[in-house]
Amino acid sequence: MSELYDVIIVGGGPAGLTAALSAQQNGAKKILVLERDREPGGILQQCVHNGFGLHHFKEELTGPGYAQRCYDLVKDLPEVEILVDTMVLEVRKDKTVRAVSPTRGVMELHGKSVVLTMGCRERTRGAIRIPGTRPAGVYTAGAAQRMVNMEGYIPGRKIVILGSGDIGLIMARRMSLEGCKVQAVLEICPFSNGLTRNIVQCLNDYDIPLHLSHTIVAIHGKDRVTGVTVAKVDEKSRPIPGTEFEIDCDTVLLSVGLIPENELSRGLGLQMHPLTSGPIVDQRRETSEPGIFAAGNVVHVHDLVDFVSDEAEIAGKFAAKAALGAGGGAARDLAVTTGENIRTCVPQHLRLGAETESVRLFMRVTQPLRGKLKLKVESGGEEVFSKPLMIAKPSEMIAVDLPEAKVGALTSDLTVSLTEGN
């Protein structure tokens, strides 16, 4: 295991597997994917619901179905090696990767380039500081999803879900289908953070009430959860005294946000973005460290795996090019900054050389907007691109493609904004 790899990929979920395929298609000869779970596929293996793949594979797949597609595309490629049960401990700037597995012990691997595709993890009770006792029966929605869909256990029978992100909504339906009673879904924001389709098919279909602008102010129970106290919150998300009510339950599921899993990135000293919590990347998904690329939920939390795959294709391609010595040559480094109503935009900058390609920008808005909206990209005070939109929600990432000709002509920093009216 002391050979030199062209590309080492940290994480074997949809991003890692797609990056491996893309690296192979772009000429890399030795590609290694390191996955810490018992099999490749990442979190998709427990997302048994459908709705994946409409963009990327042009057909509707379940999560495991999407993972299977990604895996099937690389499993027989002689250039791609996948190690499971392998935990990466450290990535160094010289592209040495230290990893450990029960069968191989500690390994020191060397790559010409590295792609970081570690994904994200869930925020927990500690992250949102819910007061009350510490009984059994409080789970993150994803932990419960793994229990129900992969291990064969039901975490409880009478359930309250905090947070209306997609995982929370999907779990509301999943628990209902397994014969559990979902008492309510609570959301601290005045709007849901999940896709509207999931409100319809996961809550409305099962008559599960959604309480917007509400949160849990106490969890009760000594050994096991017996109930929660819920209160309405004001516009600053502070509980309003006098609005409390009790809900009886034996289980609380938390769907309160995801955090890109960037311990390795921070260990590497990569420049991080405070709002995405991921590494700052250019349009090739190269981080602040040359030859180290990143893609998928580790860069910014996506709502569609299809976009994760798109991003991983880019990272895999340029990681292969860098490994083969064909990258670089960036003459202009232009920042992409966020203007009105835009919270985040990835990539955060463009490094442009003689060769340019169209660039896809992924954005999230700060608040829900509807009506006549205009997404605008400005460079040096001039509008270079715009797109009309009817609806924008923080939960739904906006993707726009800057055409190659426009990208080639850019000479100064960009600002993206979403304005109402014309």
Add this chain to the structure above:
Amino acid sequence: MATETKVLNCINCPLSCELTATVEDGVVTNVTGNFCPRGAQYAKEELTAPTRMLTSTVRVKGGRLPLIPVVSAKKLPKGRVVECAEALRSVSVAAPVHVGDVVAANILGLGVDIVASRDMEAV
């Protein structure tokens, strides 16, 4: 003639288009707000005979994992989805299983097969 307007969200894809349907005497005569033809089709079905896909898991014997995820090969009548999920709780299959293998044929006589949504090797 009774004409009413119904507002609903399409569930076919993550865009979740907001649809406005005109219903005349129980027949959907016009749909607006859809970005693609599937939205119009959805509104017509949803307001007359709603359907849903079902995804769940069934037990697998001799497999690498205790459960295998499954999906209905086609949409099921919305009102029968929970019953189908209940029926799947007593189903178990033997590994190996391949993606697309039928794990419950013609569930509840509805003319829809439930199929595996991934491979499961035997151990």
